[in-house]
Amino acid sequence: MGExxxxxxxxxxxxxxxxxxxxxxxxxxxxxxxxxxxxxxxALAAELAERHGTEALVVTQDLSEPDAAERVAAAVDERxxxxxxxxxxxxxxxxxxxxxxxxxxxxxxxxxxxxxPTDLVNRYLPPMVERGGGAxxxxxxxxxxxxxxxxxxxxxxxxxxxxxxxALWAELRGTGVKILAVCPGPVDTGFPAANRVRYNRRLLGxxxxxxxxxxxxxxxxxxxxxxxxxPDRRTWFEAHLLPRRPRRLMARLVGRVMRYFVDRQHR
Numbered sequence: 001m002g003e004x005x006x007x008x009x010x011x012x013x014x015x016x017x018x019x020x021x022x023x024x025x026x027x028x029x030x031x032x033x034x035x036x037x038x039x040x041x042x043a044l045a046a047e048l049a050e051r052h053g054t055e056a057l058v059v060t061q062d063l064s065e066p067d068a069a070e071r072v073a074a075a076v077d078e079r080x081x082x083x084x085x086x087x088x089x090x091x092x093x094x095x096x097x098x099x100x101x102x103x104x105x106x107x108x109x110x111x112x113x114x115x116x117p118t119d120l121v122n123r124y125l126p127p128m129v130e131r132g133g134g135a136x137x138x139x140x141x142x143x144x145x146x147x148x149x150x151x152x153x154x155x156x157x158x159x160x161x162x163x164x165x166x167a168l169w170a171e172l173r174g175t176g177v178k179i180l181a182v183c184p185g186p187v188d189t190g191f192p193a194a195n196r197v198r199y200n201r202r203l204l205g206x207x208x209x210x211x212x213x214x215x216x217x218x219x220x221x222x223x224x225x226x227x228x229x230x231p232d233r234r235t236w237f238e239a240h241l242l243p244r245r246p247r248r249l250m251a252r253l254v255g256r257v258m259r260y261f262v263d264r265q266h267r
Contacts, residue, residue, distance in 0.1 A: 004028055004029060004030045004054065004055075005028070005029050005030070005084040005085065006029065006030045006031070006032060006081050006082060006083055006084055006085075007020075007021075007024045007029040007030070007031050007032070007083070007084065007085035007086075007087060008031070008032040008034065008072075008076065008083045008085070008086050008087065008120075008124070009021045009024070009031060009032070009033060009034065009087040009089060010034040010035070010063060010072075010087065010088055010089050010090035010116070010117075010120070011034070011035055011089040011090030011091060011139075012031070012033040012034055012035050012041060012044065012089070013033075013035035013036070013037040013040035013041055013044070014035075014037075014040065014189065015187065015189030015211055016089055016139060016182075016184070016187060016189060016211050016214060016215060017035070017087070017089035017090065017139075018044060018211070019211040019212055019214070019215040020087045020089060020137070020215050020218075021033055021044060021048065021056075022044075022047075022048065022215075023212075023215050023216065023219060024085065024087075024219075025048040025051070025052045025054045025056075026051075026052055027219075028052075028054070029054065029084075029085065030054050030055040030056065030057075031045075031048065031054065031055075031056045031057070032056070032057045032059060032072075032075075032076055032081065032083070033045060033056050033057070033058050033059065034059045034061055034063075034072055034090070035060070035061075035090065036060065036061070036062050037060075038058065038060045041058040041059075041060065042058055044056070045058055057075070057076070057079060057081065059071075059072055059075045059076070061075075063090050063111065063112045063116040064092075064108035064109075064111040064112050064116075065111070066111070068111070068116050068119070069116055069119030069120045069122075069123055070119075070123075072120065073120075073123050073124075082127065082131075083124045083127075083128075083134075084128070084133070084134050084135070085134065085135045085136075085137070086120060086121065086124050086134075086135070086136045086137070087137045087139070088116070088117035088120055088121070088136070088137065088138045088139060088161075089137075089139040090112055090116065090117075091112060091113050091139065091141075091158075092108070092109050092112045092113065093109060093113075093151055093153075093154035094106075094109065094151070094154070095150055095151055095261060095262060096150060096262060097150060097262065098152055098153075106153045109153055109154065109157065110153065110157060113154070113157035113158070113160075113161070114157050114160055114161070117138055117161065118164070121136060121138075121168070124136070125168075125177065128175075128176075128177045129172070129175050129176075129177055131176075132175065132176040133176040133177065134176070134177045134178070135177065135178040135179075135180070135222055136165075136168070136177070136178070136179050136180070137180045137182060137218065137222060138161050138164070138165045138179075138180070138181050138182070139161075139181075139182045139184075140158045140159075140161040140162045140165070140181045140182060140183045140228075141154075141155075141158040141161075141183060141184065141185075142183055142184060142185040142230065143155040143158045143159075144158030144159045144160075144161060144162040144181075144183055145159070145162070145183070146254065147254065148254060149254060149255035149259075150255065150259065150261075150262050158183075161181060162181050162183060162228065165179055165180065165181035165227070165228065166179075166181060166227055166228060169181075169225075169227040169228075170227075178222055178223075178225045179225075179227065180218065180221055180222045180225075180226065180227065180228065180229060181227070181228040181229075182214070182218045182228075182229055182231065183228060183229065183230045183231075184209055184214050184230070184231050184232060185209065185230075185232055186208050186209065187208060187209050187210075187211055187214055188208040188209065188210055188211065189211060209231065209232040213231065213232075214231045214232070217229060217231035217232075218231055
């Protein structure tokens with residue numbers, strides 16, 4: 001029996017990233033777990049070892065730092081680990097009007113959502129191509145298909161991830177490397193609470209997809225090298241029809257919906 005393949009997962013301390021780590025470990029992968037919260041990563045590493053007998057390397061790293069990808073790669077290289085699956089899941093966003101978001105946040109947001117994933121792809125893609133196999137999963141969002149007032153930078157960053165991933169997918173066909181952009185709608189994670197978004201769970205909870213289903217559908221789509229996936233049939237309309245409507249009209253309509261949640265932050 002040969003060595004297990006290694007998967008690197010960013011944002012592995014909670015939500016979708018944590019679930020990617022669990023399902024990849026269940027599929028026989030050792031994991032590199034990257035996030036800012038060491039205790040959460042160590043607890044997950046212990047869980048994966050107990051349940052699946054897999055090994056985990058914990059790398060505590062804030063991906064908003066300019067040299068974040070280099071630091072992650074240095075920790076991986078020190079162990080002599082070859083990454084066969086890269087999951088760029090870490091992400092951050094802030095609900096609010098652009099002129100009221102604290103100074104510096106949107107810069108950090110772009111570092112986490114755009115720069116770090118790109119740097120990690122640049123680090124791990126060439127060895128994958130050279131070996132003739134590997135996989136890269138970039139977690140985007142349904143927001144990547146449309147303008148999103150009150151989360152303008154977040155949606156623009158996710159649009160980059162969608163288009164970047166699909167371009168790589170087209171470029172790399174025939175190399176043995178699979179690329180997938182994951183574009184979920186609302187997911188039942190800590191993201192709303194982190195943004196002080198209040199909603200009636202009884203009325204709106206049905207809109208939230210489970211991380212388990214999102215990840216399972218994503219890994220199935222990765223296996224088929226689909227390029228991108230919207231892992232919830234309930235969001236098919238928003239993903240495939242709304243972006244084709246007049247842009248200014250959709251910006252105003254979506255803006256009204258988002259304004260509702262912004263107003264409820266302060267109640």
